Amino acid sequence: MTGKENENNLSGNEFSGPPHSSPRGEEFFSYNYALSLLSSVNHELRTPSSAITGYLHLLENAGLDSKQKKFIELIKKANDKINKIISGVSDFCEYSCGEVTLCKAKFDISNMLRQLSSSFEDSVRETGCSLCIPHPAAEPLPVYGDEYKLKQALSQILSTALAHSKNSGIVVALEKKIREDNEADFMFTISYEGIKMREDIAASLSHKTPSNLSIADDLIFKITYAKKIISAMGGVIEFNEKKSGGMFILTVPLSFCAAAEKESPLQAAGSAPHANSKLNELSGASFQILLVEDNFIGRKLIKNIIESIGWKIDIACDAFEGLKYFESRKYDLILLDIQLPDMNGYEFTKKIRNGEAESGSPETPIIAVTAYSLPSDREKCFAAGMNGYISKPISIENFYTTISEVLKNHLHKLSR
Template identity: 25%
Template sequence: MSVRKNCSACCVCRPNSLLNLINDLLDVAKIESHELVLELHALNIADIVSEVGSIMSVRAAEKNLMLNIKCAARTELNIMGDAVRLQQIITNLVSNAVKFTDEGFVNILVKAEALPGAGRQVVIDVVDSGIGMSHAQTERIFDKFIQADPSISRRFGGTGLGLAITKQLTELMGGTLAVSSREGLGSRFTVTLPVENAAHDDLPPEIEPIAAPRTDARGHILLAEDYEGNIIVAQAMLEEQGYDVIVARTGKAAVEAFRAGGFDLVLMDVQMPEMDGYEATRLIREGEASGPGGHIPIIGVTANALVGDREKCLAAGMDDYMSKPFNPAQLEHLIGKYMPALKA
């Protein structure tokens, strides 16, 4: 019988299991002795979730998992909080979800809700299609040092403290952590946190989606994509391969970014706000025809690989197309096919 084990998020970044255990024990000791003090600053939860997604996207891609992120409007997620500890909570839950999911998806869902009076709360759900747990296992999953059976423990590792720490940190913030799961059908972990609004002037500036390409990269790729989960996965894959990636979140922004120049290849989502990928490609090709630059490869990207998609992409002026979810081997193959000088 498959059993989910309580593991630590730190195992993602620190392979030394003894160091993991020491750090987790220190966290437990600080929390239980009331020595852990939260450092409250203005933050935006969407930024933290995006960073966690970037960290975990490579591992998810290695397992061919869809890592999806859906957040409430950015203005609803400006809060006062401890960014380090909040990231620890989310990272631990997403790390567990990826670790115990062999196929399917991991979803990170964030919403803001009004409470009676003037209060608000943020609800963070981490949902996976993994091995799941029985009711008896969910009853004990937040206990310290809860492990799976020996075979699962040997396969996945971990200290058995991660979810216990996550629950304690959540409660330290005045919130709750709950789990629902069924064996073989995945799990849902829900963090509910009462929050205090942060003044907009106190928040760090939002990162601009369009920036000038770097000059020290292996190649420069324009990623035209509006869905944050796909952006995180594709950007992590391409940057790991040594490419500079500039993101445009609308078709109009993609055309404007392309006209600024400096790109070796474009990955063009066919469905985007303001202007779809087909129209954006037509405008890019019209500009190429009347300009001094050469032909830049454009690869269409679609979530639905249907009969006729390839022909529609080619008719719009694209060189090829690929389907989502993004696959590292397919990306590398297409880069090598259309930019052979950059393959090595």
Template identity: 25%
Template sequence: MTYQEEKLFFDQQMQCTITGHDGVIKETDANIFSWKVSTSIYDAHPFFEIIKGFLEIFEKEETTYNFPCIHLEEGKLEKICDVTIKINTKEVVILLFDYSSKYHELNKIAQQKNESVLRAKELELKNKFLIDKEKFKNSFIANINHEIRTPLTSILGFIEVLQKTNLNFEQEELARIIKRQSLHLNSLIEDMVDISKIESGKIKIVEERFLFVNLMEGFQETYSKLAEDRGLAFETYIDPNIQEYLIGDRTRVFQIINNVLNNAFKFTEEGKVSLSVTKNFQRTNKLSVSFKIEDTGLGIHEEDLENIFDRFTRFNRDKQISGTGLGLAIVKDLVDLLNGEIKVTSEPDKGTTFDIKLPFKFEISKAKPEKKKKKYSLPESKKKFRILVVEDEESTQFLIMKVLIDHGSFFVDVAMNGEQAISYMERRNYDLVLMDLELSKIDGYKATHMIRKNYGDKAIAEVPIIGFTARATEAERDKCLRSGMDDFIAKPFEQEDLLYKIVKQIAKKAAS
């Protein structure tokens, strides 16, 4: 076979198709399949639906995906192709390599005798793709979580500073709106992170003894204020026969009830929302508690009820209401994790009722008083306390400096990275270090380790260090403490919480 003949044969085994980001075919040589210009690639074969997912996560740099041994059909024509998909800012290039004859030659006997092996391999490839996709998604959510929390820290922090200044009525209202929308954005991020944790099995149910009545009264207080602002009635009933202290996962119970109450208020414009908490049954040291949340809101159509707990699903047909559609999906997943039950009944324009049953345990003993947050005060000093802020975000630097300087008890120095921080500490004594974890050159973990291990001078080696980061997870907190830090605060943070932790560590150091 001559070179030209070989080239012609090879060209006939390839097909190049170019589409726009909308999936419409702009060019194709139709060597293998007779796809037409101006038709949609998504109609050509279901396999190409995956392009939509790739376009959603595309980030400007050209990205290539390779898929071996893909079965494609067009009418009676069947081909086994290796598929390469290249995505750039202007178009999507799809390259097909027809290896049907080679695959059939090499696998003819194997296909006859080992069809089960091939099916297993196909499932393995699909599973690997799903696993890789899941890893990418979780990584993507974690990064988005970090990148959004950082500017949110500054937005919420400066709004809090602004609200303490002399504002007129209109300015106060604008500040409240900005803060409310920022908190809403933060809650949406937390929803996505929670879903990711649930899917990856990273949420652990913790059984701890907590003041159940206190938790329920917290809902009464919070949502009574919201009801008053919205012109709604909020009715509550808490069964006095429920033990004051219960054993269970307080955090997850709070998430469940809070999400459902929040959903009820979101879809109720007039009338009332009610929360009824009753004892379902009790056996020895175990009991089941029923939570009934009713509203007189928009309601849900009967055909939509079976899908109400699906992710990214919203049923506000006649009204645009903000949200991701993740709240109730999280509720259902958490109820299942707690071995509980949840049911919903609803009627359009009349309201919705959620019935939730959750299991708890309790101790047959006298209740102990709940621990209160210990108060700390700065040691008496004729001079101000010096704080080193290690942070590379200019807006966060300014926010922390503003908070600490306005307090009146602190001098503040700022270092851009761990290397600069260590250099400052070698020249000046500090009473406390606020250490961001995501730093260039030397990150917060390594800088802390060096401070703790490399210096004989106690003024350096034993300085209190508080880590802070936008990666607000228990794992991150534990990593901070293991690296030698004394405490941890997540972004975005409340200014009172930040000051409390600073005063606490300085007071503890002075008392040691």
């Protein structure tokens, strides 16, 4: 599902200009070039940042003493701030392209709110505010929607509330109005006590979107981008100003999912649990992985992560080498970079899928591991025939979750 507010949209790899404005001549070229450059810089930053994130995770489990662990914790916090800046640049590029692409899947709202609360711990501590995000249920609350985008919108609004809270408190509440069609309107209320909101920020909450929005207009951008996301989801954002502070109300329609998952073949076999909860259902199994990645640091990182799980991995430095590996043996999973020197990941996937179709063999799961981070990039990966998508910088939790879900789905298909 794609939300578009005008016809100025991303076409191929070219940026067609900012939404809600009509640059001409040199002005248009200048904007186009600047946005393209910003996108390229953002892309190039993601691979080294991914290495820092991944190796910090591996170091945490390397038997460090308490002083070393403290250093690691400080580096992680600094790296988290860098990653937030990188994500912010991606958000701005996506907004400027005039698109919001939704990728729907099953997720747990309770878990999402826990993650949201955790991500704001440092910001809350630094500002001297308090943040209360109650978890709606001890049990999972599974729904169907775009978890990443919803969390993104909530984060933008929380950041805005935090900027206006003035050492006071922010309270998040969740209500749901159930409808008859297995859907519900989820209402997220974010209340804060503090200073009056600036007029230009409040104006961005109206039906008019600011023109010529720049990345420097940080709070206006956060509000406008959140509004764009929620609108694409079919929801609305409202703001009620109070005598001291204000209250945001985000209403989003979501579908309920069944809480229980079908038992996987590995669960039925009674495998012992893995140390990482995301891989519990795959514990005790040995998988053969093929990694196709041209970046040396990226190869070493993923190799170490996979081997720490206890799985085997072969590494190809380019697509042609990857195809040779694939033809020589059977793999349970392919981890694939998209930007490769000889043949891109989309073409590689097409060759794999065409070969499997001709031979009648089952599809080998393919997961993109890429610095291309826009939702449209994720959609393009799935359209090419891939089964999963992991954007850099790699979140270890997301990495484990994605490979676990893709492998479980593959095993379930094979067991039919």
